[in-house]
Amino acid sequence: MKYDDVYDFVGQVGVFQVCASSCLLLYCLFALDSMTMIFAGADMPHFCQVEELENLSYDLQKLIAIPLDGSGAVSSCEMFNLDYSNYSMEDYLTWNRTLMMDNNTGVVPCSKWIYEQVVFVSTIVSRFDLVCGNGWMNQLVSTIYMAGTLIGGILSGAMSDK
Numbered sequence: 001m002k003y004d005d006v007y008d009f010v011g012q013v014g015v016f017q018v019c020a021s022s023c024l025l026l027y028c029l030f031a032l033d034s035m036t037m038i039f040a041g042a043d044m045p046h047f048c049q050v051e052e053l054e055n056l057s058y059d060l061q062k063l064i065a066i067p068l069d070g071s072g073a074v075s076s077c078e079m080f081n082l083d084y085s086n087y088s089m090e091d092y093l094t095w096n097r098t099l100m101m102d103n104n105t106g107v108v109p110c111s112k113w114i115y116e117q118v119v120f121v122s123t124i125v126s127r128f129d130l131v132c133g134n135g136w137m138n139q140l141v142s143t144i145y146m147a148g149t150l151i152g153g154i155l156s157g158a159m160s161d162k
Helices: 003-010 015-040 058-065 089-093 136-160
Strands: 046-048 078-080 107-109 113-115
Touching: 015 136, 046 058, 046 078, 058 078, 058 089
Parallel strands: none
Antiparallel strands: 046 113, 078 107
16 A cells, blocks of 8 residues: 555545644643653752862862762762861862771761752752752652642542533
8 A cells, every 4th residue: 555545545634633633732731731840850960068168169079078879979968077177278179088088987968969950950859959858858749739630630520510
């Protein structure tokens, strides 16, 4: 079967095709709001903020203040328990992790974070610090939204039948 044969069998674009395409487009426009959390709630790479190190590059801040996790990646929720005011800028610029710290250097949880703006400039995750211990709140927002959509759909369907 050739293309022309299929075209003759299906027919030209008519009223039904235009109506069906319009309804589908309208549905897609209304469904966009349910996908906003994919972008608005996107997770951003982050690490602990140490105010004494804020004039240094991100890479140097990570080298000085952030421990590595089990996989060798930079920890996003912990930092070394050091008094950073005891070190000079010269110490920071020539920092050698093996010489400056021993294996017994403790870690503490972060209270502030720096978000790397690799993909997104800002999301609700960075705006409200929904990371580490507060990460569950990001999923809660999506869950509440979808529960509201479910309840709204059921109620509006019941009301439209009366």
